[in-house]
Amino acid sequence: MRITPADLIPDPLPIAEVIQPGAIDYAPDVRQTTPLTVKGEADRIEEHRGPKDVVEDIRIRASFVGDFELLCARCLEPISYHADQDFDLIFRPSGVDAEMGERAISEAETEIGYYEKNGLLLEDVVREQVLLSLPDRSLCRDDCKGICARCGGNLNETVCNCVETEVDTRWAGLQGFGAAAKSESK
Ligand SMILES: [Zn+2]
Numbered sequence: 649m650r651i652t653p654a655d656l657i658p659d660p661l662p663i664a665e666v667i668q669p670g671a672i673d674y675a676p677d678v679r680q681t682t683p684l685t686v687k688g689e690a691d692r693i694e695e696h697r698g699p700k701d702v703v704e705d706i707r708i709r710a711s712f713v714g715d716f717e718l719l720c721a722r723c724l725e726p727i728s729y730h731a732d733q734d735f736d737l738i739f740r741p742s743g744v745d746a747e748m749g750e751r752a753i754s755e756a757e758t759e760i761g762y763y764e765k766n767g768l769l770l771e772d773v774v775r776e777q778v779l780l781s782l783p784d785r786s787l788c789r790d791d792c793k794g795i796c797a798r799c800g801g802n803l804n805e806t807v808c809n810c811v812e813t814e815v816d817t818r819w820a821g822l823q824g825f826g827a828a829a830k831s832e833s834k
Pocket residue numbers: 720721722723724725787788789792793794
């Protein structure tokens with residue numbers, strides 16, 4: 649869905665989109681698994697910067713709901729994630745803030761984005777908002793043991809020999825102690 653300021657005259661444009669899985673390429677470790685419902689409204693905002701200097705902004709207030717599959721940061725197993733979030737963003741025409749430096753402005757006012765001459769693509773906005781809403785680091789479970797750095801085995805499922813070998817050499821003395829303690833407690 650492409651939105652231009654002309655679409656928002658005279659009335660705001662209702663947004664009711666269903667984005668199918670696969671339509672948006674999020675990131676290598678983020679996959680949309682159910683249709684994503686995006687609902688809201690696009691408005692036109694006039695910024696009067698001078699007597700003849702009017703900037704046409706696009707404001708999008710919307711929400712998205714859908715399910716995603718992420719990868720565990722430790723063991724890389726898929727994790728299901730339910731996304732449900734609102735956003736309220738303003739987009740200025742690209743280049744309008746050039747003399748002030750777009751970077752400086754977007755850092756100060758994080759809610760400001762920019763749209764190109766041919767309009768704003770709702771899918772691009774949704775993609776960015778979904779990625780921002782995801783947890784920084786997702787784990788399949790709090791105590792995920794991750795992957796063995798040597799054999800690549802998932803340590804939640806298997807105890808591989810490489811770990812045992814390492815333990816044997818490092819803790820040889822203590823293991824003998826442990827064995828003695830065990831036999832005593834029997
Ligand atoms: Zn994990």
